[in-house]
Amino acid sequence: MNLAELNKVAEAMVAPGRGILAADESSGTIKKRFDAIGVESTADNRRDYREMLFRSSEGMSKCISGVILYDETIRQNAKDGTPLVKLIENSGTIPGIKVDKGTKPLPFCPGEVITEGLDGLRERLVEYRGLGAKFAKWRAVIDIGPGIPSYTAIMTNANALGRYAALCQEEGIVPIVEPEVLMDGDHDADRCYAITEWLLKTVFEQLYYQKVALEGMVLKPNMIVAGKKAKKRAGVEEVAEKTVRLLKACVPPAVPGIAFLSGGQSDEEATAHLDAMNRMGDLPWRLTFSYGRALQAAPQKAWSGKSENVAAAQRAFTHRAIMNSLATRGQWKQDLEKKAA
Numbered sequence: 558m559n560l561a562e563l564n565k566v567a568e569a570m571v572a573p574g575r576g577i578l579a580a581d582e583s584s585g586t587i588k589k590r591f592d593a594i595g596v597e598s599t600a601d602n603r604r605d606y607r608e609m610l611f612r613s614s615e616g617m618s619k620c621i622s623g624v625i626l627y628d629e630t631i632r633q634n635a636k637d638g639t640p641l642v643k644l645i646e647n648s649g650t651i652p653g654i655k656v657d658k659g660t661k662p663l664p665f666c667p668g669e670v671i672t673e674g675l676d677g678l679r680e681r682l683v684e685y686r687g688l689g690a691k692f693a694k695w696r697a698v699i700d701i702g703p704g705i706p707s708y709t710a711i712m713t714n715a716n717a718l719g720r721y722a723a724l725c726q727e728e729g730i731v732p733i734v735e736p737e738v739l740m741d742g743d744h745d746a747d748r749c750y751a752i753t754e755w756l757l758k759t760v761f762e763q764l765y766y767q768k769v770a771l772e773g774m775v776l777k778p779n780m781i782v783a784g785k786k787a788k789k790r791a792g793v794e795e796v797a798e799k800t801v802r803l804l805k806a807c808v809p810p811a812v813p814g815i816a817f818l819s820g821g822q823s824d825e826e827a828t829a830h831l832d833a834m835n836r837m838g839d840l841p842w843r844l845t846f847s848y849g850r851a852l853q854a855a856p857q858k859a860w861s862g863k864s865e866n867v868a869a870a871q872r873a874f875t876h877r878a879i880m881n882s883l884a885t886r887g888q889w890k891q892d893l894e895k896k897a898a
């Protein structure tokens with residue numbers, strides 16, 4: 558393992574003003590997104606859509622440090638034959654790859670899941686590295702509900718994240734370690750805090766036991782928010798204060814950066830929360846975004862599968878990228894959203 562090289566890539570992924578575009582929706586997930594805009598999910602449509610994003614030159618070159626790809630996408634060429642990986646590299650952005658194979662029910666733990674994909678991962682990482690991936694992603698999913706999560710779900714998912722991260726570093730690939738506590742329930746922000754704390758403490762314990770170098774990874778956690786069905790949602794300042802307090806208690810400063818998932822927050826909420834955290838200052842790591850939905854919802858709607866909408870969709874994507882870039886510096890203002898609208 559060349560730690561200096563891993564650290565260089567990890568630092569670049571969280572460089573000031575930049576964040577990650579999560580465009581690694583599995584075929585099932587992208588179909589759901591396409592259904593919502595009335596587009597058939599064919600390989601060509603998926604290619605056209607993602608090519609449109611990667612050719613949004615202003616947003617990509619100024620605001621996006623890395624793109625997480627799905628297995629199909631890392632092998633696809635643009636319409637003119639250029640590999641999509643090349644398009645990404647040409648905009649000064651780093652290609653990465655989702656390597657987990659999604660979740661399956663966890664035995665004897667009703668309502669809970671375990672992320673799969675460790676078998677054969679060493680060999681797949683070698684191939685992905687050859688295809689240009691410099692970082693990878695693995696997502697563990699923890700749900701909050703009556704009687705869950707269980708210790709079994711926390712421990713097995715943290716163990717798998719450790720196994721994945723160690724294999725990545727062995728192959729010279731920076732692991733994005735993504736332990737996600739879902740915001741689907743009716744729990745309040747304090748319960749989200751307690752469960753996320755339990756999860757992150759367990760994940761960092763596993764990373765230690767499995768010899769993962771913290772300097773060569775990026776953490777992708779949820780923010781501390783109330784569940785979507787909660788009677789009382791937490792305000793922007795409360796989310797920022799609780800998230801930073803928790804991360805300071807759980808994430809060693811050796812980790813170069815933390816790139817949040819958006820997890821079902823609205824576009825503007827995800828930006829406002831990130832901005833409020835960066836305004837607090839005096840943080841031991843960089844705080845940035847690794848958003849899927851919060852970067853893509855607007856361009857998806859604007860595009861709606863029509864080639865005549867490509868320019869408008871690219872403007873919508875670039876706008877969100879710029880807003881989130883400003884948030885990484887604590888310089889976002891709500892007026893900027895209105896002006897664009």
Ligand code: 13P
Pocket residue numbers: 579696735818819820821847848849850851
């Ligand atoms: P969202 O920002 O839509 O949560 O997606 C991020 C991601 O990569 C989830 O694994």
